[in-house]
Amino acid sequence: xxxxxxxxxxAREALRQxxxxxxxxxxxxxxxxxxxxxxxxxxxxxxxxxEATILRLAExxxxxxxxxxxLAGKVSSDLLETIRKRPxxxxxxxxxxxxxxxxxxxxxxxxxxDGDW
Amino acid sequence: MIELKxxxxxxxxxxxHQEANLTMEFQRTLRIPDDGTxxxxxxxxxxxxxxxxDDYAQNVPESxxxxxxxxxxxxxxxAMWIAFGFGYGVNRYPFAVKIATGKINAVTGKEWQNGxxxxxxxxxxxxxxxxLDGYCVEKGVIRQFVAMPLGxxxxxxxxxxxxxxxxxxxxxxxxxxxxxxERIKDxxxxxxxALASKALxxxxxxxxxxxxxxxxxxxxxxxxxxxxxxxxELEHSxxxxxxxxxxxxxxxxxxxxxxxxxxxxKEYTKAGLPWFDLYDGDKQALEGAKGLKGIKxxxxxxxxxxxxxxxxxxxxxxxxxxxxxxxxxxxxxxEGAF
Numbered sequence: 001x002x003x004x005x006x007x008x009x010x011a012r013e014a015l016r017q018x019x020x021x022x023x024x025x026x027x028x029x030x031x032x033x034x035x036x037x038x039x040x041x042x043x044x045x046x047x048x049x050x051e052a053t054i055l056r057l058a059e060x061x062x063x064x065x066x067x068x069x070x071l072a073g074k075v076s077s078d079l080l081e082t083i084r085k086r087p088x089x090x091x092x093x094x095x096x097x098x099x100x101x102x103x104x105x106x107x108x109x110x111x112x113x114d115g116d117w
Numbered sequence: 118m119i120e121l122k123x124x125x126x127x128x129x130x131x132x133x134h135q136e137a138n139l140t141m142e143f144q145r146t147l148r149i150p151d152d153g154t155x156x157x158x159x160x161x162x163x164x165x166x167x168x169x170x171d172d173y174a175q176n177v178p179e180s181x182x183x184x185x186x187x188x189x190x191x192x193x194x195x196a197m198w199i200a201f202g203f204g205y206g207v208n209r210y211p212f213a214v215k216i217a218t219g220k221i222n223a224v225t226g227k228e229w230q231n232g233x234x235x236x237x238x239x240x241x242x243x244x245x246x247x248x249l250d251g252y253c254v255e256k257g258v259i260r261q262f263v264a265m266p267l268g269x270x271x272x273x274x275x276x277x278x279x280x281x282x283x284x285x286x287x288x289x290x291x292x293x294x295x296x297x298x299e300r301i302k303d304x305x306x307x308x309x310x311a312l313a314s315k316a317l318x319x320x321x322x323x324x325x326x327x328x329x330x331x332x333x334x335x336x337x338x339x340x341x342x343x344x345x346x347x348x349x350e351l352e353h354s355x356x357x358x359x360x361x362x363x364x365x366x367x368x369x370x371x372x373x374x375x376x377x378x379x380x381x382x383k384e385y386t387k388a389g390l391p392w393f394d395l396y397d398g399d400k401q402a403l404e405g406a407k408g409l410k411g412i413k414x415x416x417x418x419x420x421x422x423x424x425x426x427x428x429x430x431x432x433x434x435x436x437x438x439x440x441x442x443x444x445x446x447x448x449x450x451x452e453g454a455f
Binding site: 110111112113114115116117 | 118119120121126169171182183184185186187220283287355356357358
């Protein structure tokens with residue numbers, strides 16, 4: 001059992017309800033791993049795969065790559081690189097944002113502005 | 118609220134429901150011939166690039182900044198369709214979405230109004246409606262969205278109002294009420310998933326703004342709303358103005374190259390690539406819009422003006438047809454088949 005494995009299995013199984021191509025075998029083939037390995041990941045018998053594999057899996061299952069990386073206890077390498085460049089600033093920023101409501105966070109992410117028409 | 122992510126508009130309503138997310142993409146496609154034939158569904162050739170108009174404030178007309186929103190590039194006589202999708206995961210929250218071009222409703226032919234109207238229905242219901250390729254001119258038939266220069270007279274806006282004021286695409290989305298979604302959610306989730314650099318000194322929008330005009334005929338139903346009208350959350354909505362820039366000036370505005378010119382229907386069909394047909398026999402379709410009945414297609418309008426607006430308009434006879442079952446997600450097939 002692992003949060004990551006459970007998440008992958010649930011997402012894949014939900015898709016398999018309507019599309020056979022989301023079997024363990026076919027998903028594994030598309031993301032370039034052995035079916036037995038993907039089964040072990042889903043059961044939590046092994047730890048989460050590499051970042052590259054998680055990104056392929058997120059793409060295949062139409063899931064948010066950042067959410068999947070977080071469930072695997074990872075942070076995407078582009079984010080790490082960004083933080084490494086200005087570590088103190090980003091540490092302060094993340095702590096400041098910790099308790100901010102979702103809506104306010106989304107404004108920071110940047111909304112498409114509606115004007116007058 | 119609306120965000121721009123990877124050339125998609127992402128509508129989200131966290132105040133209504135965490136699952137109330139909708140994505141919208143503008144797909145490049147073939148222009149189907151305008152020859153009286155009712156064509157099948159053409160493919161998706163990838164999403165048009167989308168940019169915030171505010172990021173290029175020095176290079177776009179003032180009216181675009183006033184309208185806000187985003188912009189995309191289209192060549193003259195290029196076609197597009199609008200794909201409705203969903204956020205990450207398999208939730209499929211229902212939305213009522215109103216689409217207009219030049220502030221003329223694509224479903225009813227009436228002038229833009231905020232809000233929803235049930236009779237006649239002036240919106241599409243997603244996810245039931247997986248895509249919209251054009252104007253609802255007859256029951257089961259649309260005329261394809263085709264870009265023409267604003268001010269040349271071809272756009273639906275100009276044909277119906279006599280003015281070339283807005284151009285572009287206007288969108289407003291209303292989510293289903295939280296309690297209504299919670300009521301239907303269980304059976305619902307079982308359903309198949311379907312910078313400014315050198316200023317251009319632009320005064321008017323017209324030299325490089327495009328409007329959408331009616332192209333060839335295509336078989337496509339606009340579905341009747343099967344929900345209760347009271348189930349729509351009319352207190353919450355998000356709207357967006359999508360400006361269309363002539364692709365020839367896209368680089369001058371953004372510094373980036375526009376997409377290449379898409380293949381013609383003839384080239385595509387000759388290469389044996391697939392067209393698509395959708396089986397949706399059990400669904401009720403809306404009647405054609407009275408307001409759109411009298412509009413002229415780009416070809417008809419051009420002939421009257423003595424223009425040849427569609428240089429490549431040869432009839433094609435698609436042999437490779439892929440049948441889609443309603444409920445399959447469109448991007449699984451129309452985007453990924455080649």
